[in-house]
Amino acid sequence: MREIIKQLVSIRQELFKEALNHAMDNELKEINDVFEDGDEYIFELKHLDNSKDINLQLLVDLIKHVEKTTDSLAKQNKINLGEFLI
Numbered sequence: 001m002r003e004i005i006k007q008l009v010s011i012r013q014e015l016f017k018e019a020l021n022h023a024m025d026n027e028l029k030e031i032n033d034v035f036e037d038g039d040e041y042i043f044e045l046k047h048l049d050n051s052k053d054i055n056l057q058l059l060v061d062l063i064k065h066v067e068k069t070t071d072s073l074a075k076q077n078k079i080n081l082g083e084f085l086i
Contacts, residue, residue, distance in 0.1 A: 001077045008070040009084040012063060016045065019059040023048055027056070 008065040028047075034080055035041070048060050074081045 001073065002079060003076075003083070005070060005074055005079055006084050008066055008073070009081070012066045012070065015059060015063050015066065019048055019056060021057055022059070023051065023053070027051055027053055066069065 045060065045063060048056055051057055051060065070081065073079075
């Protein structure tokens with residue numbers, strides 16, 4: 001079960017990265033244009049929650065479902081998610 005949870009955490013991270021890239025090319029383009037090379041900002045799922053882009057809405061829903069499933073599996077199997085998070 002540990003390997004499955006590790007994979008789900010990785011899948012969630014990849015989905016979020018791709019959803020954020022999509023948003024930065026579209027709805028968040030104005031924000032993206034302000035950033036310069038080397039700038040850092042920590043985005044969270046809540047930054048994508050109110051998107052009007054149906055594709056982004058579907059990705060956010062999928063990410064939330066993966067998170068819920070991962071949390072449930074970890075609790076059911078008494079596994080600490082903290083050891084898999086970066």
